Amino acid sequence: MPDITWEAPFCAEGNNCFRIGTDADGNAYIAVNGQEERYVADSVEALRTLITDIKAGKADHLL
Template identity: 70%
Template sequence: MHSDITWEEPFCQEGSACFRLGTDTSGNAYIAVAGQEDTPLTDSREALRALILEIKAGKADHLL
C-alpha cells in the first residue's frame, strides 16, 4: 500500500460504490474504491482535477 497517501473521506452515492480521493507529497493524485486503497488509480493532481471538472460538466453522464 502507498503509505504516504492522504485519503479524503469516502464519497458515496446511495446504492453504489464509495470512492476515495487522495494525494501524496510528490504531487500525485489517487482515486480508489473505498476499502481497496491498496490498488488506486494514480495520475497528477492536474489530471484528477481535469477529470472531476469534466464529470461535473456532464461529459460522463452517458456512462451512468
Template identity: 65%
Template sequence: MAEINWEDPYCGEGNNCFRIGTDIEGNAYIAVAGREDHPLTDSRDALRALILEIKAGRADHLL
C-alpha cells in the same frame, strides 16, 4: 508504496463510493472506497478534471 493521505469518500446515489488521495510528492490517487490498496494514479490535474466532469453529470461512471 508511498503513504497516501485519503480524503473522505465521495458517494453518488446508487453508485460505488470512491476516494481521492495525495502523497507527500503531490501525486494524486483515486480508489474505490474500501479498496485503497489498489489505487489508480495520475496527475492531480487529470483526476480533478475527471471528477469535475462526473459531478457535472457529463460522465456516467467512474470505475
C-alpha cells in the same frame, strides 16, 4: 505502496463511493472506498478534471 493521505469518501446516489488521496510528492490517487490498495494515480489536475466530468454526467459509467 506510497504513503497516501486519503480524504473522506465521496458517495453519490446509486454509485460506488470513491476516495481521493495525495502523497508527499504531490501525486494524486483515486480508489473505490475500501479498496485503496487498488488505485489509479495521475496528476492532481487530471483527477480533478475526471471528477468534474463525472459530476457533470459526462463519465458516470466509469465508476
